Amino acid sequence: MNWLDAVPIALVTIAWLLLPGLAVSYAIGLRGIAAFGLAPITSIAIIASTAVVAEKLGIDWSVWIALVASAATVAVAGAVAFPLRRRALFTADPDPRRLSLAALAGWVPGLVLGAITIGGAVSSPDALSQTYDALFHYNALAYIADSHQASSLTLSTLGNPEVPPAFYPAGWHDVASLVMMTTGTSIPVAANLVTFVGAIVVWPLACLLLVRQLFGRNLAALAVTGVVSVGFTAFPWDLLGFGVLWPNLLGMSFAPAALAVVFTLTRWTRDDAIGVGRAWIMFVVALVAAGFAHPNVLFSVAVLSIFPIAARIFVRAWELHRAGRTARGAIESVLFVAVAAGGWYWAATTPAFAATRKQFWPPFETPANAVGEVALNATHNKEALWLLSALVIVGFFAARRYPNLRLIVAGHLATTFLYVLTAAINRPDTQKFTGYWYNDSHRLAAMIPITAVPLAVGGILLLTAKVLSATEERAGWRSRVAAAGSAGIAVALAVVLVAATGGLYPSDRQERISAGYNPRPAGVLTTPDMREFFERVADEVPEDALIAGNPFNGSAMLWALGDREVLFPHFRGEHSPEQEYLANNMENAATDPLVCQAATDLGVDYLLVGEAEFRPSDGKWKYYSGVNDPRFGTGFELVDEQGGNKLYRLTACGTASQQDAG
Structure with a gap:
């Protein structure tokens, strides 16, 4: 099979990951970037939940049961949302169409760059990943095809009646099995396309939603996000080759959208496009989707969510203090700290995560080198992304212009700290912080682009503002720059970035992917x-x-x-x-x-x-x-x-x- 033959299957994959959730998004009143950015979360939650319920009811897993469940969810969502549509918490002015079109136009070049990367790294759509975890994932799909059951509660046994069932997140497998049943394609093709679509469709859409919530109706920001989102190699490209961590990749691909929901709930958004009431609904849906995709996503989003939540709690405490209710503000702040600390202590000591916490990966560099790798987006001794990393650093300064970006800066620093712990230290005491990611530097490095993308976009916006400011006093340039506008300048900067890096460092992206598909020193699964x-x-x-x-x-x-x-x-x-x-x-x-x-x-x-x-x-x-x-x-x-x-x-x-x- 060649890549052209795989296009119809890729379109079916996109349909399964977008259409069920998109129908729900529109049913509850979401539009534009918010509707599309949140659609994969809802689709995965519906599909994975239905697989569990179907097995409990003794119903075979099939395309029809997934379609019926999707239609029922849309009907229920619409019935619940319709009487609430005029409530203040459920209102958010829809974005103008030109904003969505700008986001789409900016995403297409990123899609092309991503597709070229995949085509250059993977010989064909049915190429096999020659990695340790791939064997389980392939045979899990074979088990679903034979048993007609796809529940996360029983998948781990792969049909072995002698083994007691245990929870294993099957969201990725459920979607891939539907692609197989819908198209009749093979297991390797379905596995590859679900993962690749997660990387070049779901991930950019999620990044677009996070940027939309942080920068508001900023045409320039949305026009460059799609390209910027595919430039960082630690995610999604590293997880396409390492592990291979396909379920983790699918879950992390919608993590920025889940974080955008948290920013809405804590009211740190700019011209909110979701609405607090709908955000509460999507918060619950995101918990379900993350749990069925991969629990790592829950921990990743939780870490990054601490900062907007804490900031909102302490802003409220200050407001209560000024209103003469200092005691209440202090009590709420102490309660937040106690709950956060208690949650961490439980996760750090509960036997439920004991096996995960005890996974050991030997440190491979010094703390200083690990910090430098994050600063240059060169994790695991890979190529330094100099220009892209420079934009991230400029984005730190852009936080003065966009105050809610400071919370992203804090999250970026927290992720840096966690990566350093795994890459350079990894002792029993540090595993209380990193054990929820298997103490694995690759999984933690995958968090870095969640914050790096909006920071890089912020960097482009700051440079755009500097260009506008510098040309104001030059009559010869003033009219030309004014005609281009901030969006035009931002796009021009993005074009320069892509051109100067040869297509956003394609060799590094391809190297990280092909590491999982090419013959390896550890041998191959199949010849x-x-x-x-x-x-x-x-x-x-x-x-x-x-x-x-x-x-x-x-x-x-x-x-x-x-x-x-x-x-x-x-x-x-x-x-x-x-x-x-x-x-x-x-x-x-x-x-x-x-x-x-x-x-x-x-x-x-x-x-x-x-x-x-x-x-x-x-x-x-x-x-x-x-x-x-x-x-x-x-x-x-x-x-x-x-x-x-x-x-x-x-x-x-x-x-x-x-x-x-x-």
Whole structure:
């Protein structure tokens, strides 16, 4: 498949991420940038919630159930909002159309730059991510396709009845499964397009909404935001290659919109486009969407929200003091500090996050270097984004002109602090602050562009104002600059930025993405020969077959690529005693009756051996020592082979496969 062939599938992906939420946005009275910026949040909340409810009710997950749920949500939202439309809290003057058109015009170049980046880094729409987490995500989509269930409450087991279900955020998987069912496309294509659309559609729309709320109806600000939003490499581009953290990326892509809702609720917006009443509704929806997309989003937005909330609390305390109600203001301030501290203490000590907090990534640089990386937007020793970073620094000074930008500056500094803790220190005491991001510098670096984008926009606006001021006293330039206007000057500055950086540092963006798709020192999940072999295997074994194999040699990818379920769909996980026994002893089927007993109980009829070697130094390889190539051992019959890939039928146990072969 080439990229042109993928365009219709990409449009379907955009439709699933925008249209359900957009219908709700319009039903509750949102328009323009606010409607589009908040639409993905609502769409993800509807889709992921419906998947949970459907499983609870015993209803198969399908396109129709998602459409019915979306229509019902729109009807309820409209019925609730209609009688409230004239209430003060639900009113916000819609933006003029020219503002939305300016935002759209500014986003299109960013979309093009983003698409070029992806096309240059990823060879085709069905390219496979050769990363650790990708195996789980691919097989989770295969499980949804086979089971017709997509609930976040049960997805983690991948259908293993021996493992107790646990919560796993399935928002990304739910959307990707709908793309698969709607278009009939393959798992790799759906996985890639949902993620890419999140990066170049959802993320810029969310940034546009945050900028809209911070700068008001500022034509210049909205005209440059779309381009600026795709320039920072720590997000979304780094998460396209690292991990691979697809659910996290989808969740973080709407984080700026969620933060915009908080700014509305705390009344730090400029010419608010949402309305406080609608913001409360969207606040609840955003909590649901973030919880089902990835909880990291909740913690990221919570950190950045502390500053507008705290500022509003203390402004109110000062107003109460001036009104002679000092005690009440002091009590409210103390309560806020107590609640914030209590929330942090609970999160830092609760067993619910213990496993997450204890994840360890070794520090790789000094604190000074880490600070410098944030200042230059060069996290993880990557290319310094000199001009873009200079705009961010100028944006710090723009906070004098736009006071609510000071709260963004505070959030930017807080994120810098958290990144430094993970990249340069990462001790047990610092993990009480960074553990909610797995103490992972990549996840924390992804927060930086949330604040860097509006700061860079603020920097462009300040430079625009300086240009206007400098030409006021020059008669020859005054008329030309006045004709261009502030929006024209801002766009010209953005054009200079793009041209001077060769397209906003494309090599760095492509390098970060391709790190996940190209062959890696740690090995690959699947080779081209394996993909071809898996297509044949799908014709050689029954649809209900369960196939054993060592996931480290790539056999686990058969489920996602060949639609045949595998016994071990991921490298690690909870296994039943029978699974564990086969993992260690299946090659001894001819001499060990316990192997046959376990294989019969589980329904395992085949053994698949792949030619890949993923993480050959991983100690977990030993766990699967019994499901490697039996070579000349008895008890197995070679069904097919290609290169180092082999499919064996288990013949030692009198299983169903042997009887079918007879």
